[in-house]
Amino acid sequence: MPIRPMNFADIPAVLQIQAELSFQDWNERQYEQEIKAPYTYAVVYEKDGAICGYAVFHLLGADSELLSIAVSESAQRNGIGSKLLQAGLSQLELEKSDCCFLEVRENNLKARRFYENHGFTLFGIRKKYYSDGENAALYRTENRSDIDPSKKGV
Ligand SMILES: CC(C)(COP(=O)(O)OP(=O)(O)OC[C@H]1O[C@@H](n2cnc3c(N)ncnc32)[C@H](O)[C@@H]1OP(=O)(O)O)[C@@H](O)C(=O)NCCC(=O)NCCS
Structure with a gap:
């Protein structure tokens, strides 16, 4: 399964995708905090040893939220974003949270x-x-x- 939990070693690759797409300005520390937080569900999509996408959710019951989702430009429109989104929504369902903002x-x-x-x-x-x-x-x-x-x- 190419989707797995994000860990500290993934942060440089995640920051690179974020910079390439210029859609958000989180720094290394913010990603570290997200990885550590008990309510965060953060995943990466890894293919042939390279990170090509990631997503960060907060699983907080009725206040669950998708904070970030991105797929590197060259990997877009291949269904990777959909798989990352689906992984988070499935996790939400597992945790009995039935709404995501x-x-x-x-x-x-x-x-x-x-x-x-x-x-x-x-x-x-x-x-x-x-x-x-x-x-x-x-x-x-x-x-x-x-x-x-x-x-x-x-
Ligand atoms: C949004 C994003 C994560 C989608 O990732 P993806 O891997 O391309 O998504 P998928 O291949 O699973 O789905 C593609 C769908 O997204 C939409 N989409 C993607 N690129 C599009 C484009 N250039 N124009 C219009 N719709 C587009 C379409 O609905 C498309 O479905 P289709 O291919 O059947 O038409 C990706 O475009 C991205 O990283 N964007 C930049 C970061 C960003 O803006 N994130 C959201 C804000 S937090």
């Missing part, structure tokens, strides 16, 4: 299409959320307990 730059249409194709629904826009003034588009997965009464324990 995320925010993404309003102009990042590529990622927004990707999320919408994977069942995320737009539920709001946060004005001037990013330091450069760009709005954030807020997405969430369907909360299955809203539609499946058996999950409400009634």
